[in-house]
Every structure is written in structure tokens, then in C-alpha cells.
């Protein structure tokens with residue numbers, strides 16, 4: 081939608097869904113976290129970490145914020161630079177539709193591409209809409225069909241099929257920004273409990289919310305680390321990232337030595353979590369019974385709880401697909417294939433994956449805009 085609106089020429093925008101921008105509609109709890117004020121190349125995963133730089137610099141979060149403001153859409157920062165609509169994600173869709181109409185691009189919904197062929201002039205497509213078959217020809221073809229996450233919403237992996245057809249390489253794809261699971265349902269007694277936590281592994285570290293679920297772990301910090309986690313690897317959970325607990329416990333031992341250790345811990349952590357940890361951490365006795373070494377031991381255990389998930393919830397609930405079209409095969413300035421002139425890939429289909437927090441939409445806007453600049457004048 082961004083690319084079609086910005087390209088300003090004879091554009092046909094094809095989507096097999098009933099409505100455009102369905103992921104925008106459901107994003108951010110219906111309020112769309114449409115960008116992040118701190119968006120920078122460091123917030124993206126890719127085999128080529130430099131690829132995203134050009135597009136992000138040339139069409140930045142500030143450009144998109146300007147567009148949102150120009151459409152009179154009220155927004156606010158929720159946390160960590162994340163910008164959300166005050167009212168509804170539908171405003172972002174309406175904004176893009178308005179821009180598409182202004183650019184006089186044609187939007188064709190419930191339309192599938194059943195055949196695609198390279199011709200001398202460009203591309204020939206066979207389309208199917210409401211049982212009717214038609215053909216279309218185009219000098220340029222931009223593939224913006226996203227990744228594999230949430231197939232129920234129309235995600236199809238179509239971009240990867242097109243890449244395969246034209247022998248454009250792909251990097252390994254996997255579900256990302258996704259809850260992690262444990263085969264033994266060990267966190268069932270804690271399901272619904274949420275806390276602030278720092279989750280780390282060898283690749284990254286995120287200090288955000290953590291949610292225990294029936295099947296494992298979720299919440300922003302887990303979704304973030306999931307992009308950096310692989311099967312068999314351990315993650316470390318710091319349950320007290322913002323509390324100087326050792327000092328607090330020592331002070332409390334002085335002031336209220338007869339207080340039960342678990343009662344004191346329940347002042348800083350949810351009661352259910354303290355109960356859950358009582359046996360594995362052998363939490364017993366009053367504060368006065370605990371030596372400095374023992375308090376340090378408890379705090380260390382709470383700061384680096386090692387857990388090895390057995391998997392993730394997969395594409396069914398993943399917010400994005402990690403990996404995709406190999407960026408080495410594309411121009412970082414125009415998003416055009418280096419081997420198939422006139423063929424472009426933008427958005428989530430590429431091996432460029434943002435953190436949680438508005439980064440993935442920003443990549444969609446920036447890469448769409450970059451391709452549009454190349455198309456301008458060529459249409």
C-alpha cells in the first residue's frame with residue numbers, strides 16, 4: 081500500500097484478501113504500533129546488517145510520523161519509543177487507502193495470481209477474482225506479500241515461491257516474535273502471572289514484560305528473545321531486573337529479622353511466583369536465619385534463572401517471519417532484484433526482521449517507499 085501510494089503512476093495493487101492491511105488492523109491490540117521513535121539499523125536482524133540502512137535513512141520514522149500527523153491521526157508513545165494510534169489502527173489503513181486513491185492506483189481485492197511469467201517487456205500475470213480469470217501485464221512487479229506468520233489471515237509464503245521461480249536465493253525462515261513453549265507445561269500453575277524481567281541469551285538481552293502461560297512463556301521480553309533463540313539453547317531470566325534485592329533483603333533482615341523470607345520476597349515478586357520457586361530455591365526460614373552468602377545465592381538465582389524451551393508457538397501466533405529473500409540478491413537502494421530487472425521485493429518478505437515495537441511496520445514503510453522512488457518516472 082505504501083509503495084503503490086508513493087509510486088504515483090499506473091499501478092495495480094493486487095491482494096487476495098477481502099480487505100487490505102489486515103495485519104495493520106489487528107496490530108498493537110487494535111491501535112497499531114506504527115513506528116518507533118528510536119528505529120535504527122541496530123533494531124533489525126538480517127544476514128546483511130547493512131542492507132536496511134539506506135531505506136531506513138531515506139524514509140525514516142519521522143517521515144512516517146509526518147504523514148500520520150498530516151492525516152490528523154492522534155497518537156501517543158506507549159513505552160520505549162513505541163508510537164500507537166490514540167483511537168484505532170483502522171485510521172492507518174484509511175490513511176493508506178486515501179493515499180492510494182490520491183495516487184490513482186487501482187486496488188483489486190480477493191484477487192489471486194495464478195500464473196506469473198517473465199516477458200521481454202516485463203511480466204505477464206494470470207489473475208483470478210470471484211471465479212473470473214483475467215490477465216495483466218506490467219513492466220515492473222513489486223512483491224509485498226509478507227511472510228508466513230498467521231496463515232489464518234492470508235499469509236502465504238507467496239513471495240518465497242516467486243523467489244524460487246526466479247532462482248532468487250532465500251535465507252532460512254522461522255517463526256519469530258513468538259511465545260516459547262515447554263513440553264512439560266511446568267508453568268501452568270503460574271499462567272496469567274506477569275512481571276517485568278530481563279531475558280538474555282548469548283545473542284541479546286531485553287528488559288520488558290514477561291508473561292507465564294499454560295504452555296510456556298510469552299510477553300514482550302520473550303517475543304524479543306525468540307528472534308535470537310534456537311532449539312536446544314538456554315535463556316536466562318532475571319526476575320528482579322530493576323530491584324537491588326540483595327541490599328533490600330539485608331536492610332529488611334536488620335529491620336524485620338523475624339519476617340518470613342517468602343513473605344518478604346512476595347513484596348517484590350508475585351505471590352504465586354514465590355510459591356512456585358519456594359521448593360527449587362529451598363526458600364525457608366526467617367530473614368534473620370539467612371547469611372549474607374545465602375541472600376546473595378538467592379538473588380543470583382533470581383537474576384539468572386536458566387530455562388531451555390523446547391520450541392515456539394510457531395507461525396500460528398508469530399508476529400513475524402525471520403529470514404526470507406536473501407538481501408544479497410537485491411539492491412538496498414531500490415529493492416530490485418540484481419538478476420531479474422523489474423522485479424522488486426519489499427517488507428517482511430525480505431530477510432530483514434525488526435524487533436517488537438513498531439520496527440517491522442517501519443521496515444514495510446521504508447522499503448516500500450524506497451522501491452516507489454525507483455518506480456517513479458518509470459511508470
Ligand SMILES: Cc1cc2nc3c(=O)[nH]c(=O)nc-3n(C[C@H](O)[C@H](O)[C@H](O)COP(=O)(O)OP(=O)(O)OC[C@H]3O[C@@H](n4cnc5c(N)ncnc54)[C@H](O)[C@@H]3O)c2cc1C
Nearest residue numbers: 096097103107108113225226234236238427428438440441
Ligand atoms: C498479530 C500481529 C501484530 C503485529 N503488530 C505489529 C505492530 O504493532 N507493529 C509492527 O511494527 N509490526 C507488527 N506486526 C508485524 C507487521 O504486521 C508486519 O511485519 C507487516 O505487516 C509486514 O508488512 P508487509 O506489507 O510486508 O506484509 P503484510 O502486512 O503481511 O501484507 C501482505 C499482504 O499480501 C497479501 N497476500 C499474501 N499472499 C498473497 C498472495 N498469494 N496473493 C495476493 N495477496 C497476497 C496479504 O493478504 C496481505 O494483505 C504484527 C504482526 C502480527 C501478526
